[in-house]
Amino acid sequence: GSSGNVSLRLPGPQELFAITPLGKPLSGLSVDDIVVADFDIEPVEGELAPSSETLLHVNAYKMRSDIGSVVHTHSLYASVAAVAGLEIPPLIDEMVMAIGGPIRLSRYAFPGTQDLADNVLEALGDRNAALIRNHGAIGVGRDLREALDVCSLIERAAQIYVQASLLGKVNVLPIEVIETQMELFRMQRKAED
Numbered sequence: 752g753s754s755g756n757v758s759l760r761l762p763g764p765q766e767l768f769a770i771t772p773l774g775k776p777l778s779g780l781s782v783d784d785i786v787v788a789d790f791d792i793e794p795v796e797g798e799l800a801p802s803s804e805t806l807l808h809v810n811a812y813k814m815r816s817d818i819g820s821v822v823h824t825h826s827l828y829a830s831v832a833a834v835a836g837l838e839i840p841p842l843i844d845e846m847v848m849a850i851g852g853p854i855r856l857s858r859y860a861f862p863g864t865q866d867l868a869d870n871v872l873e874a875l876g877d878r879n880a881a882l883i884r885n886h887g888a889i890g891v892g893r894d895l896r897e898a899l900d901v902c903s904l905i906e907r908a909a910q911i912y913v914q915a916s917l918l919g920k921v922n923v924l925p926i927e928v929i930e931t932q933m934e935l936f937r938m939q940r941k942a943e944d
Contacts, residue, residue, distance in 0.1 A: 754825040755887070756802035759895055760812050766790040770808055772799035803863040810868040811875070811891060817940065818891045820898040828909035829888035832856075836884065839905075839912050840923045846908050847924065847932035851878035854905060859884040877940075880905045893943065 755777065758770040769785050771777060786797035790809055794801070802808070808821045832839060832854075839854040841847050846854070857874035860866035871889055874881040879901045880890050888909075890901030915921045924932075 756804050756808070756823050757895070757898075758802075758805075758808040758821045760819045761787065766812070767795060768808065768812060770801045770805055772797070772801060773803050775799065804867075806863065806865055807868040807871055807889065810865075810872055811889075814872050815877075815891075817893060817944065819893045820891065820895040822890045822895075822898040822902045823883075823887060824890070824902050824906070825887040826902070826906040826909075828913055829882060829905050830886070831913055832909045833882040833887060834885050837912070838882065839908050840921070841929050841932075842908060842911055842915070842921065842923060844924065844928075844932065845904055847929055848936060849901060849904055850880045850908075851936045852929070852933055854878075854880045854882055854888075854908065856882045857884050862886065882909075 756771045758768050761767040761769055767787055767789055769787050771780060772784050772786050775784055784799055786799055786801040787795045788801055789795060790813060792801065792805055792809060804823055807823065811818050811821050833856065836856065838856045841853055855874040857870040860870045871881055871883050875889065879892060880888065882888050888902065888905045890898050890905055892898035892901055912921060
């Protein structure tokens, strides 16, 4: 459908990003539908209005220079966790290595607002994923492929967490493993800068 949105920081001397438009089904988008805007959210190319969550995307780019793409989803299990008010602890090794630790949950704010952007980016911090309370999830990466992979991992981890919770037992990774993997995550990020 038209829920969720995707953006990509564009290379070049001017700070620009491309983002999916407001209200248009993602499956039917053409290249002409994509909106290009500057970091003041002034349109540069495109006839359509940018996504209602444009503030979230542009503020992510302003906050962290390592972010090259932002993907916001309303995937089922991530949304279940967000509605239940659950953060997802480090359950599987990939979470720590690709996301940077637990998937934190933002405080609630009305969609499309600066408050939502601020709350989500606070939850995101230096990691690559966050849950948006009563809303969905956000995944970021150096490029679109990494941001999409992070979103797939968010959904997988949320599904594992919900199902394990239903079974009555959730085993988090051992703290020493989490600490080692967090250090590897930070080292990998420094090496990519």
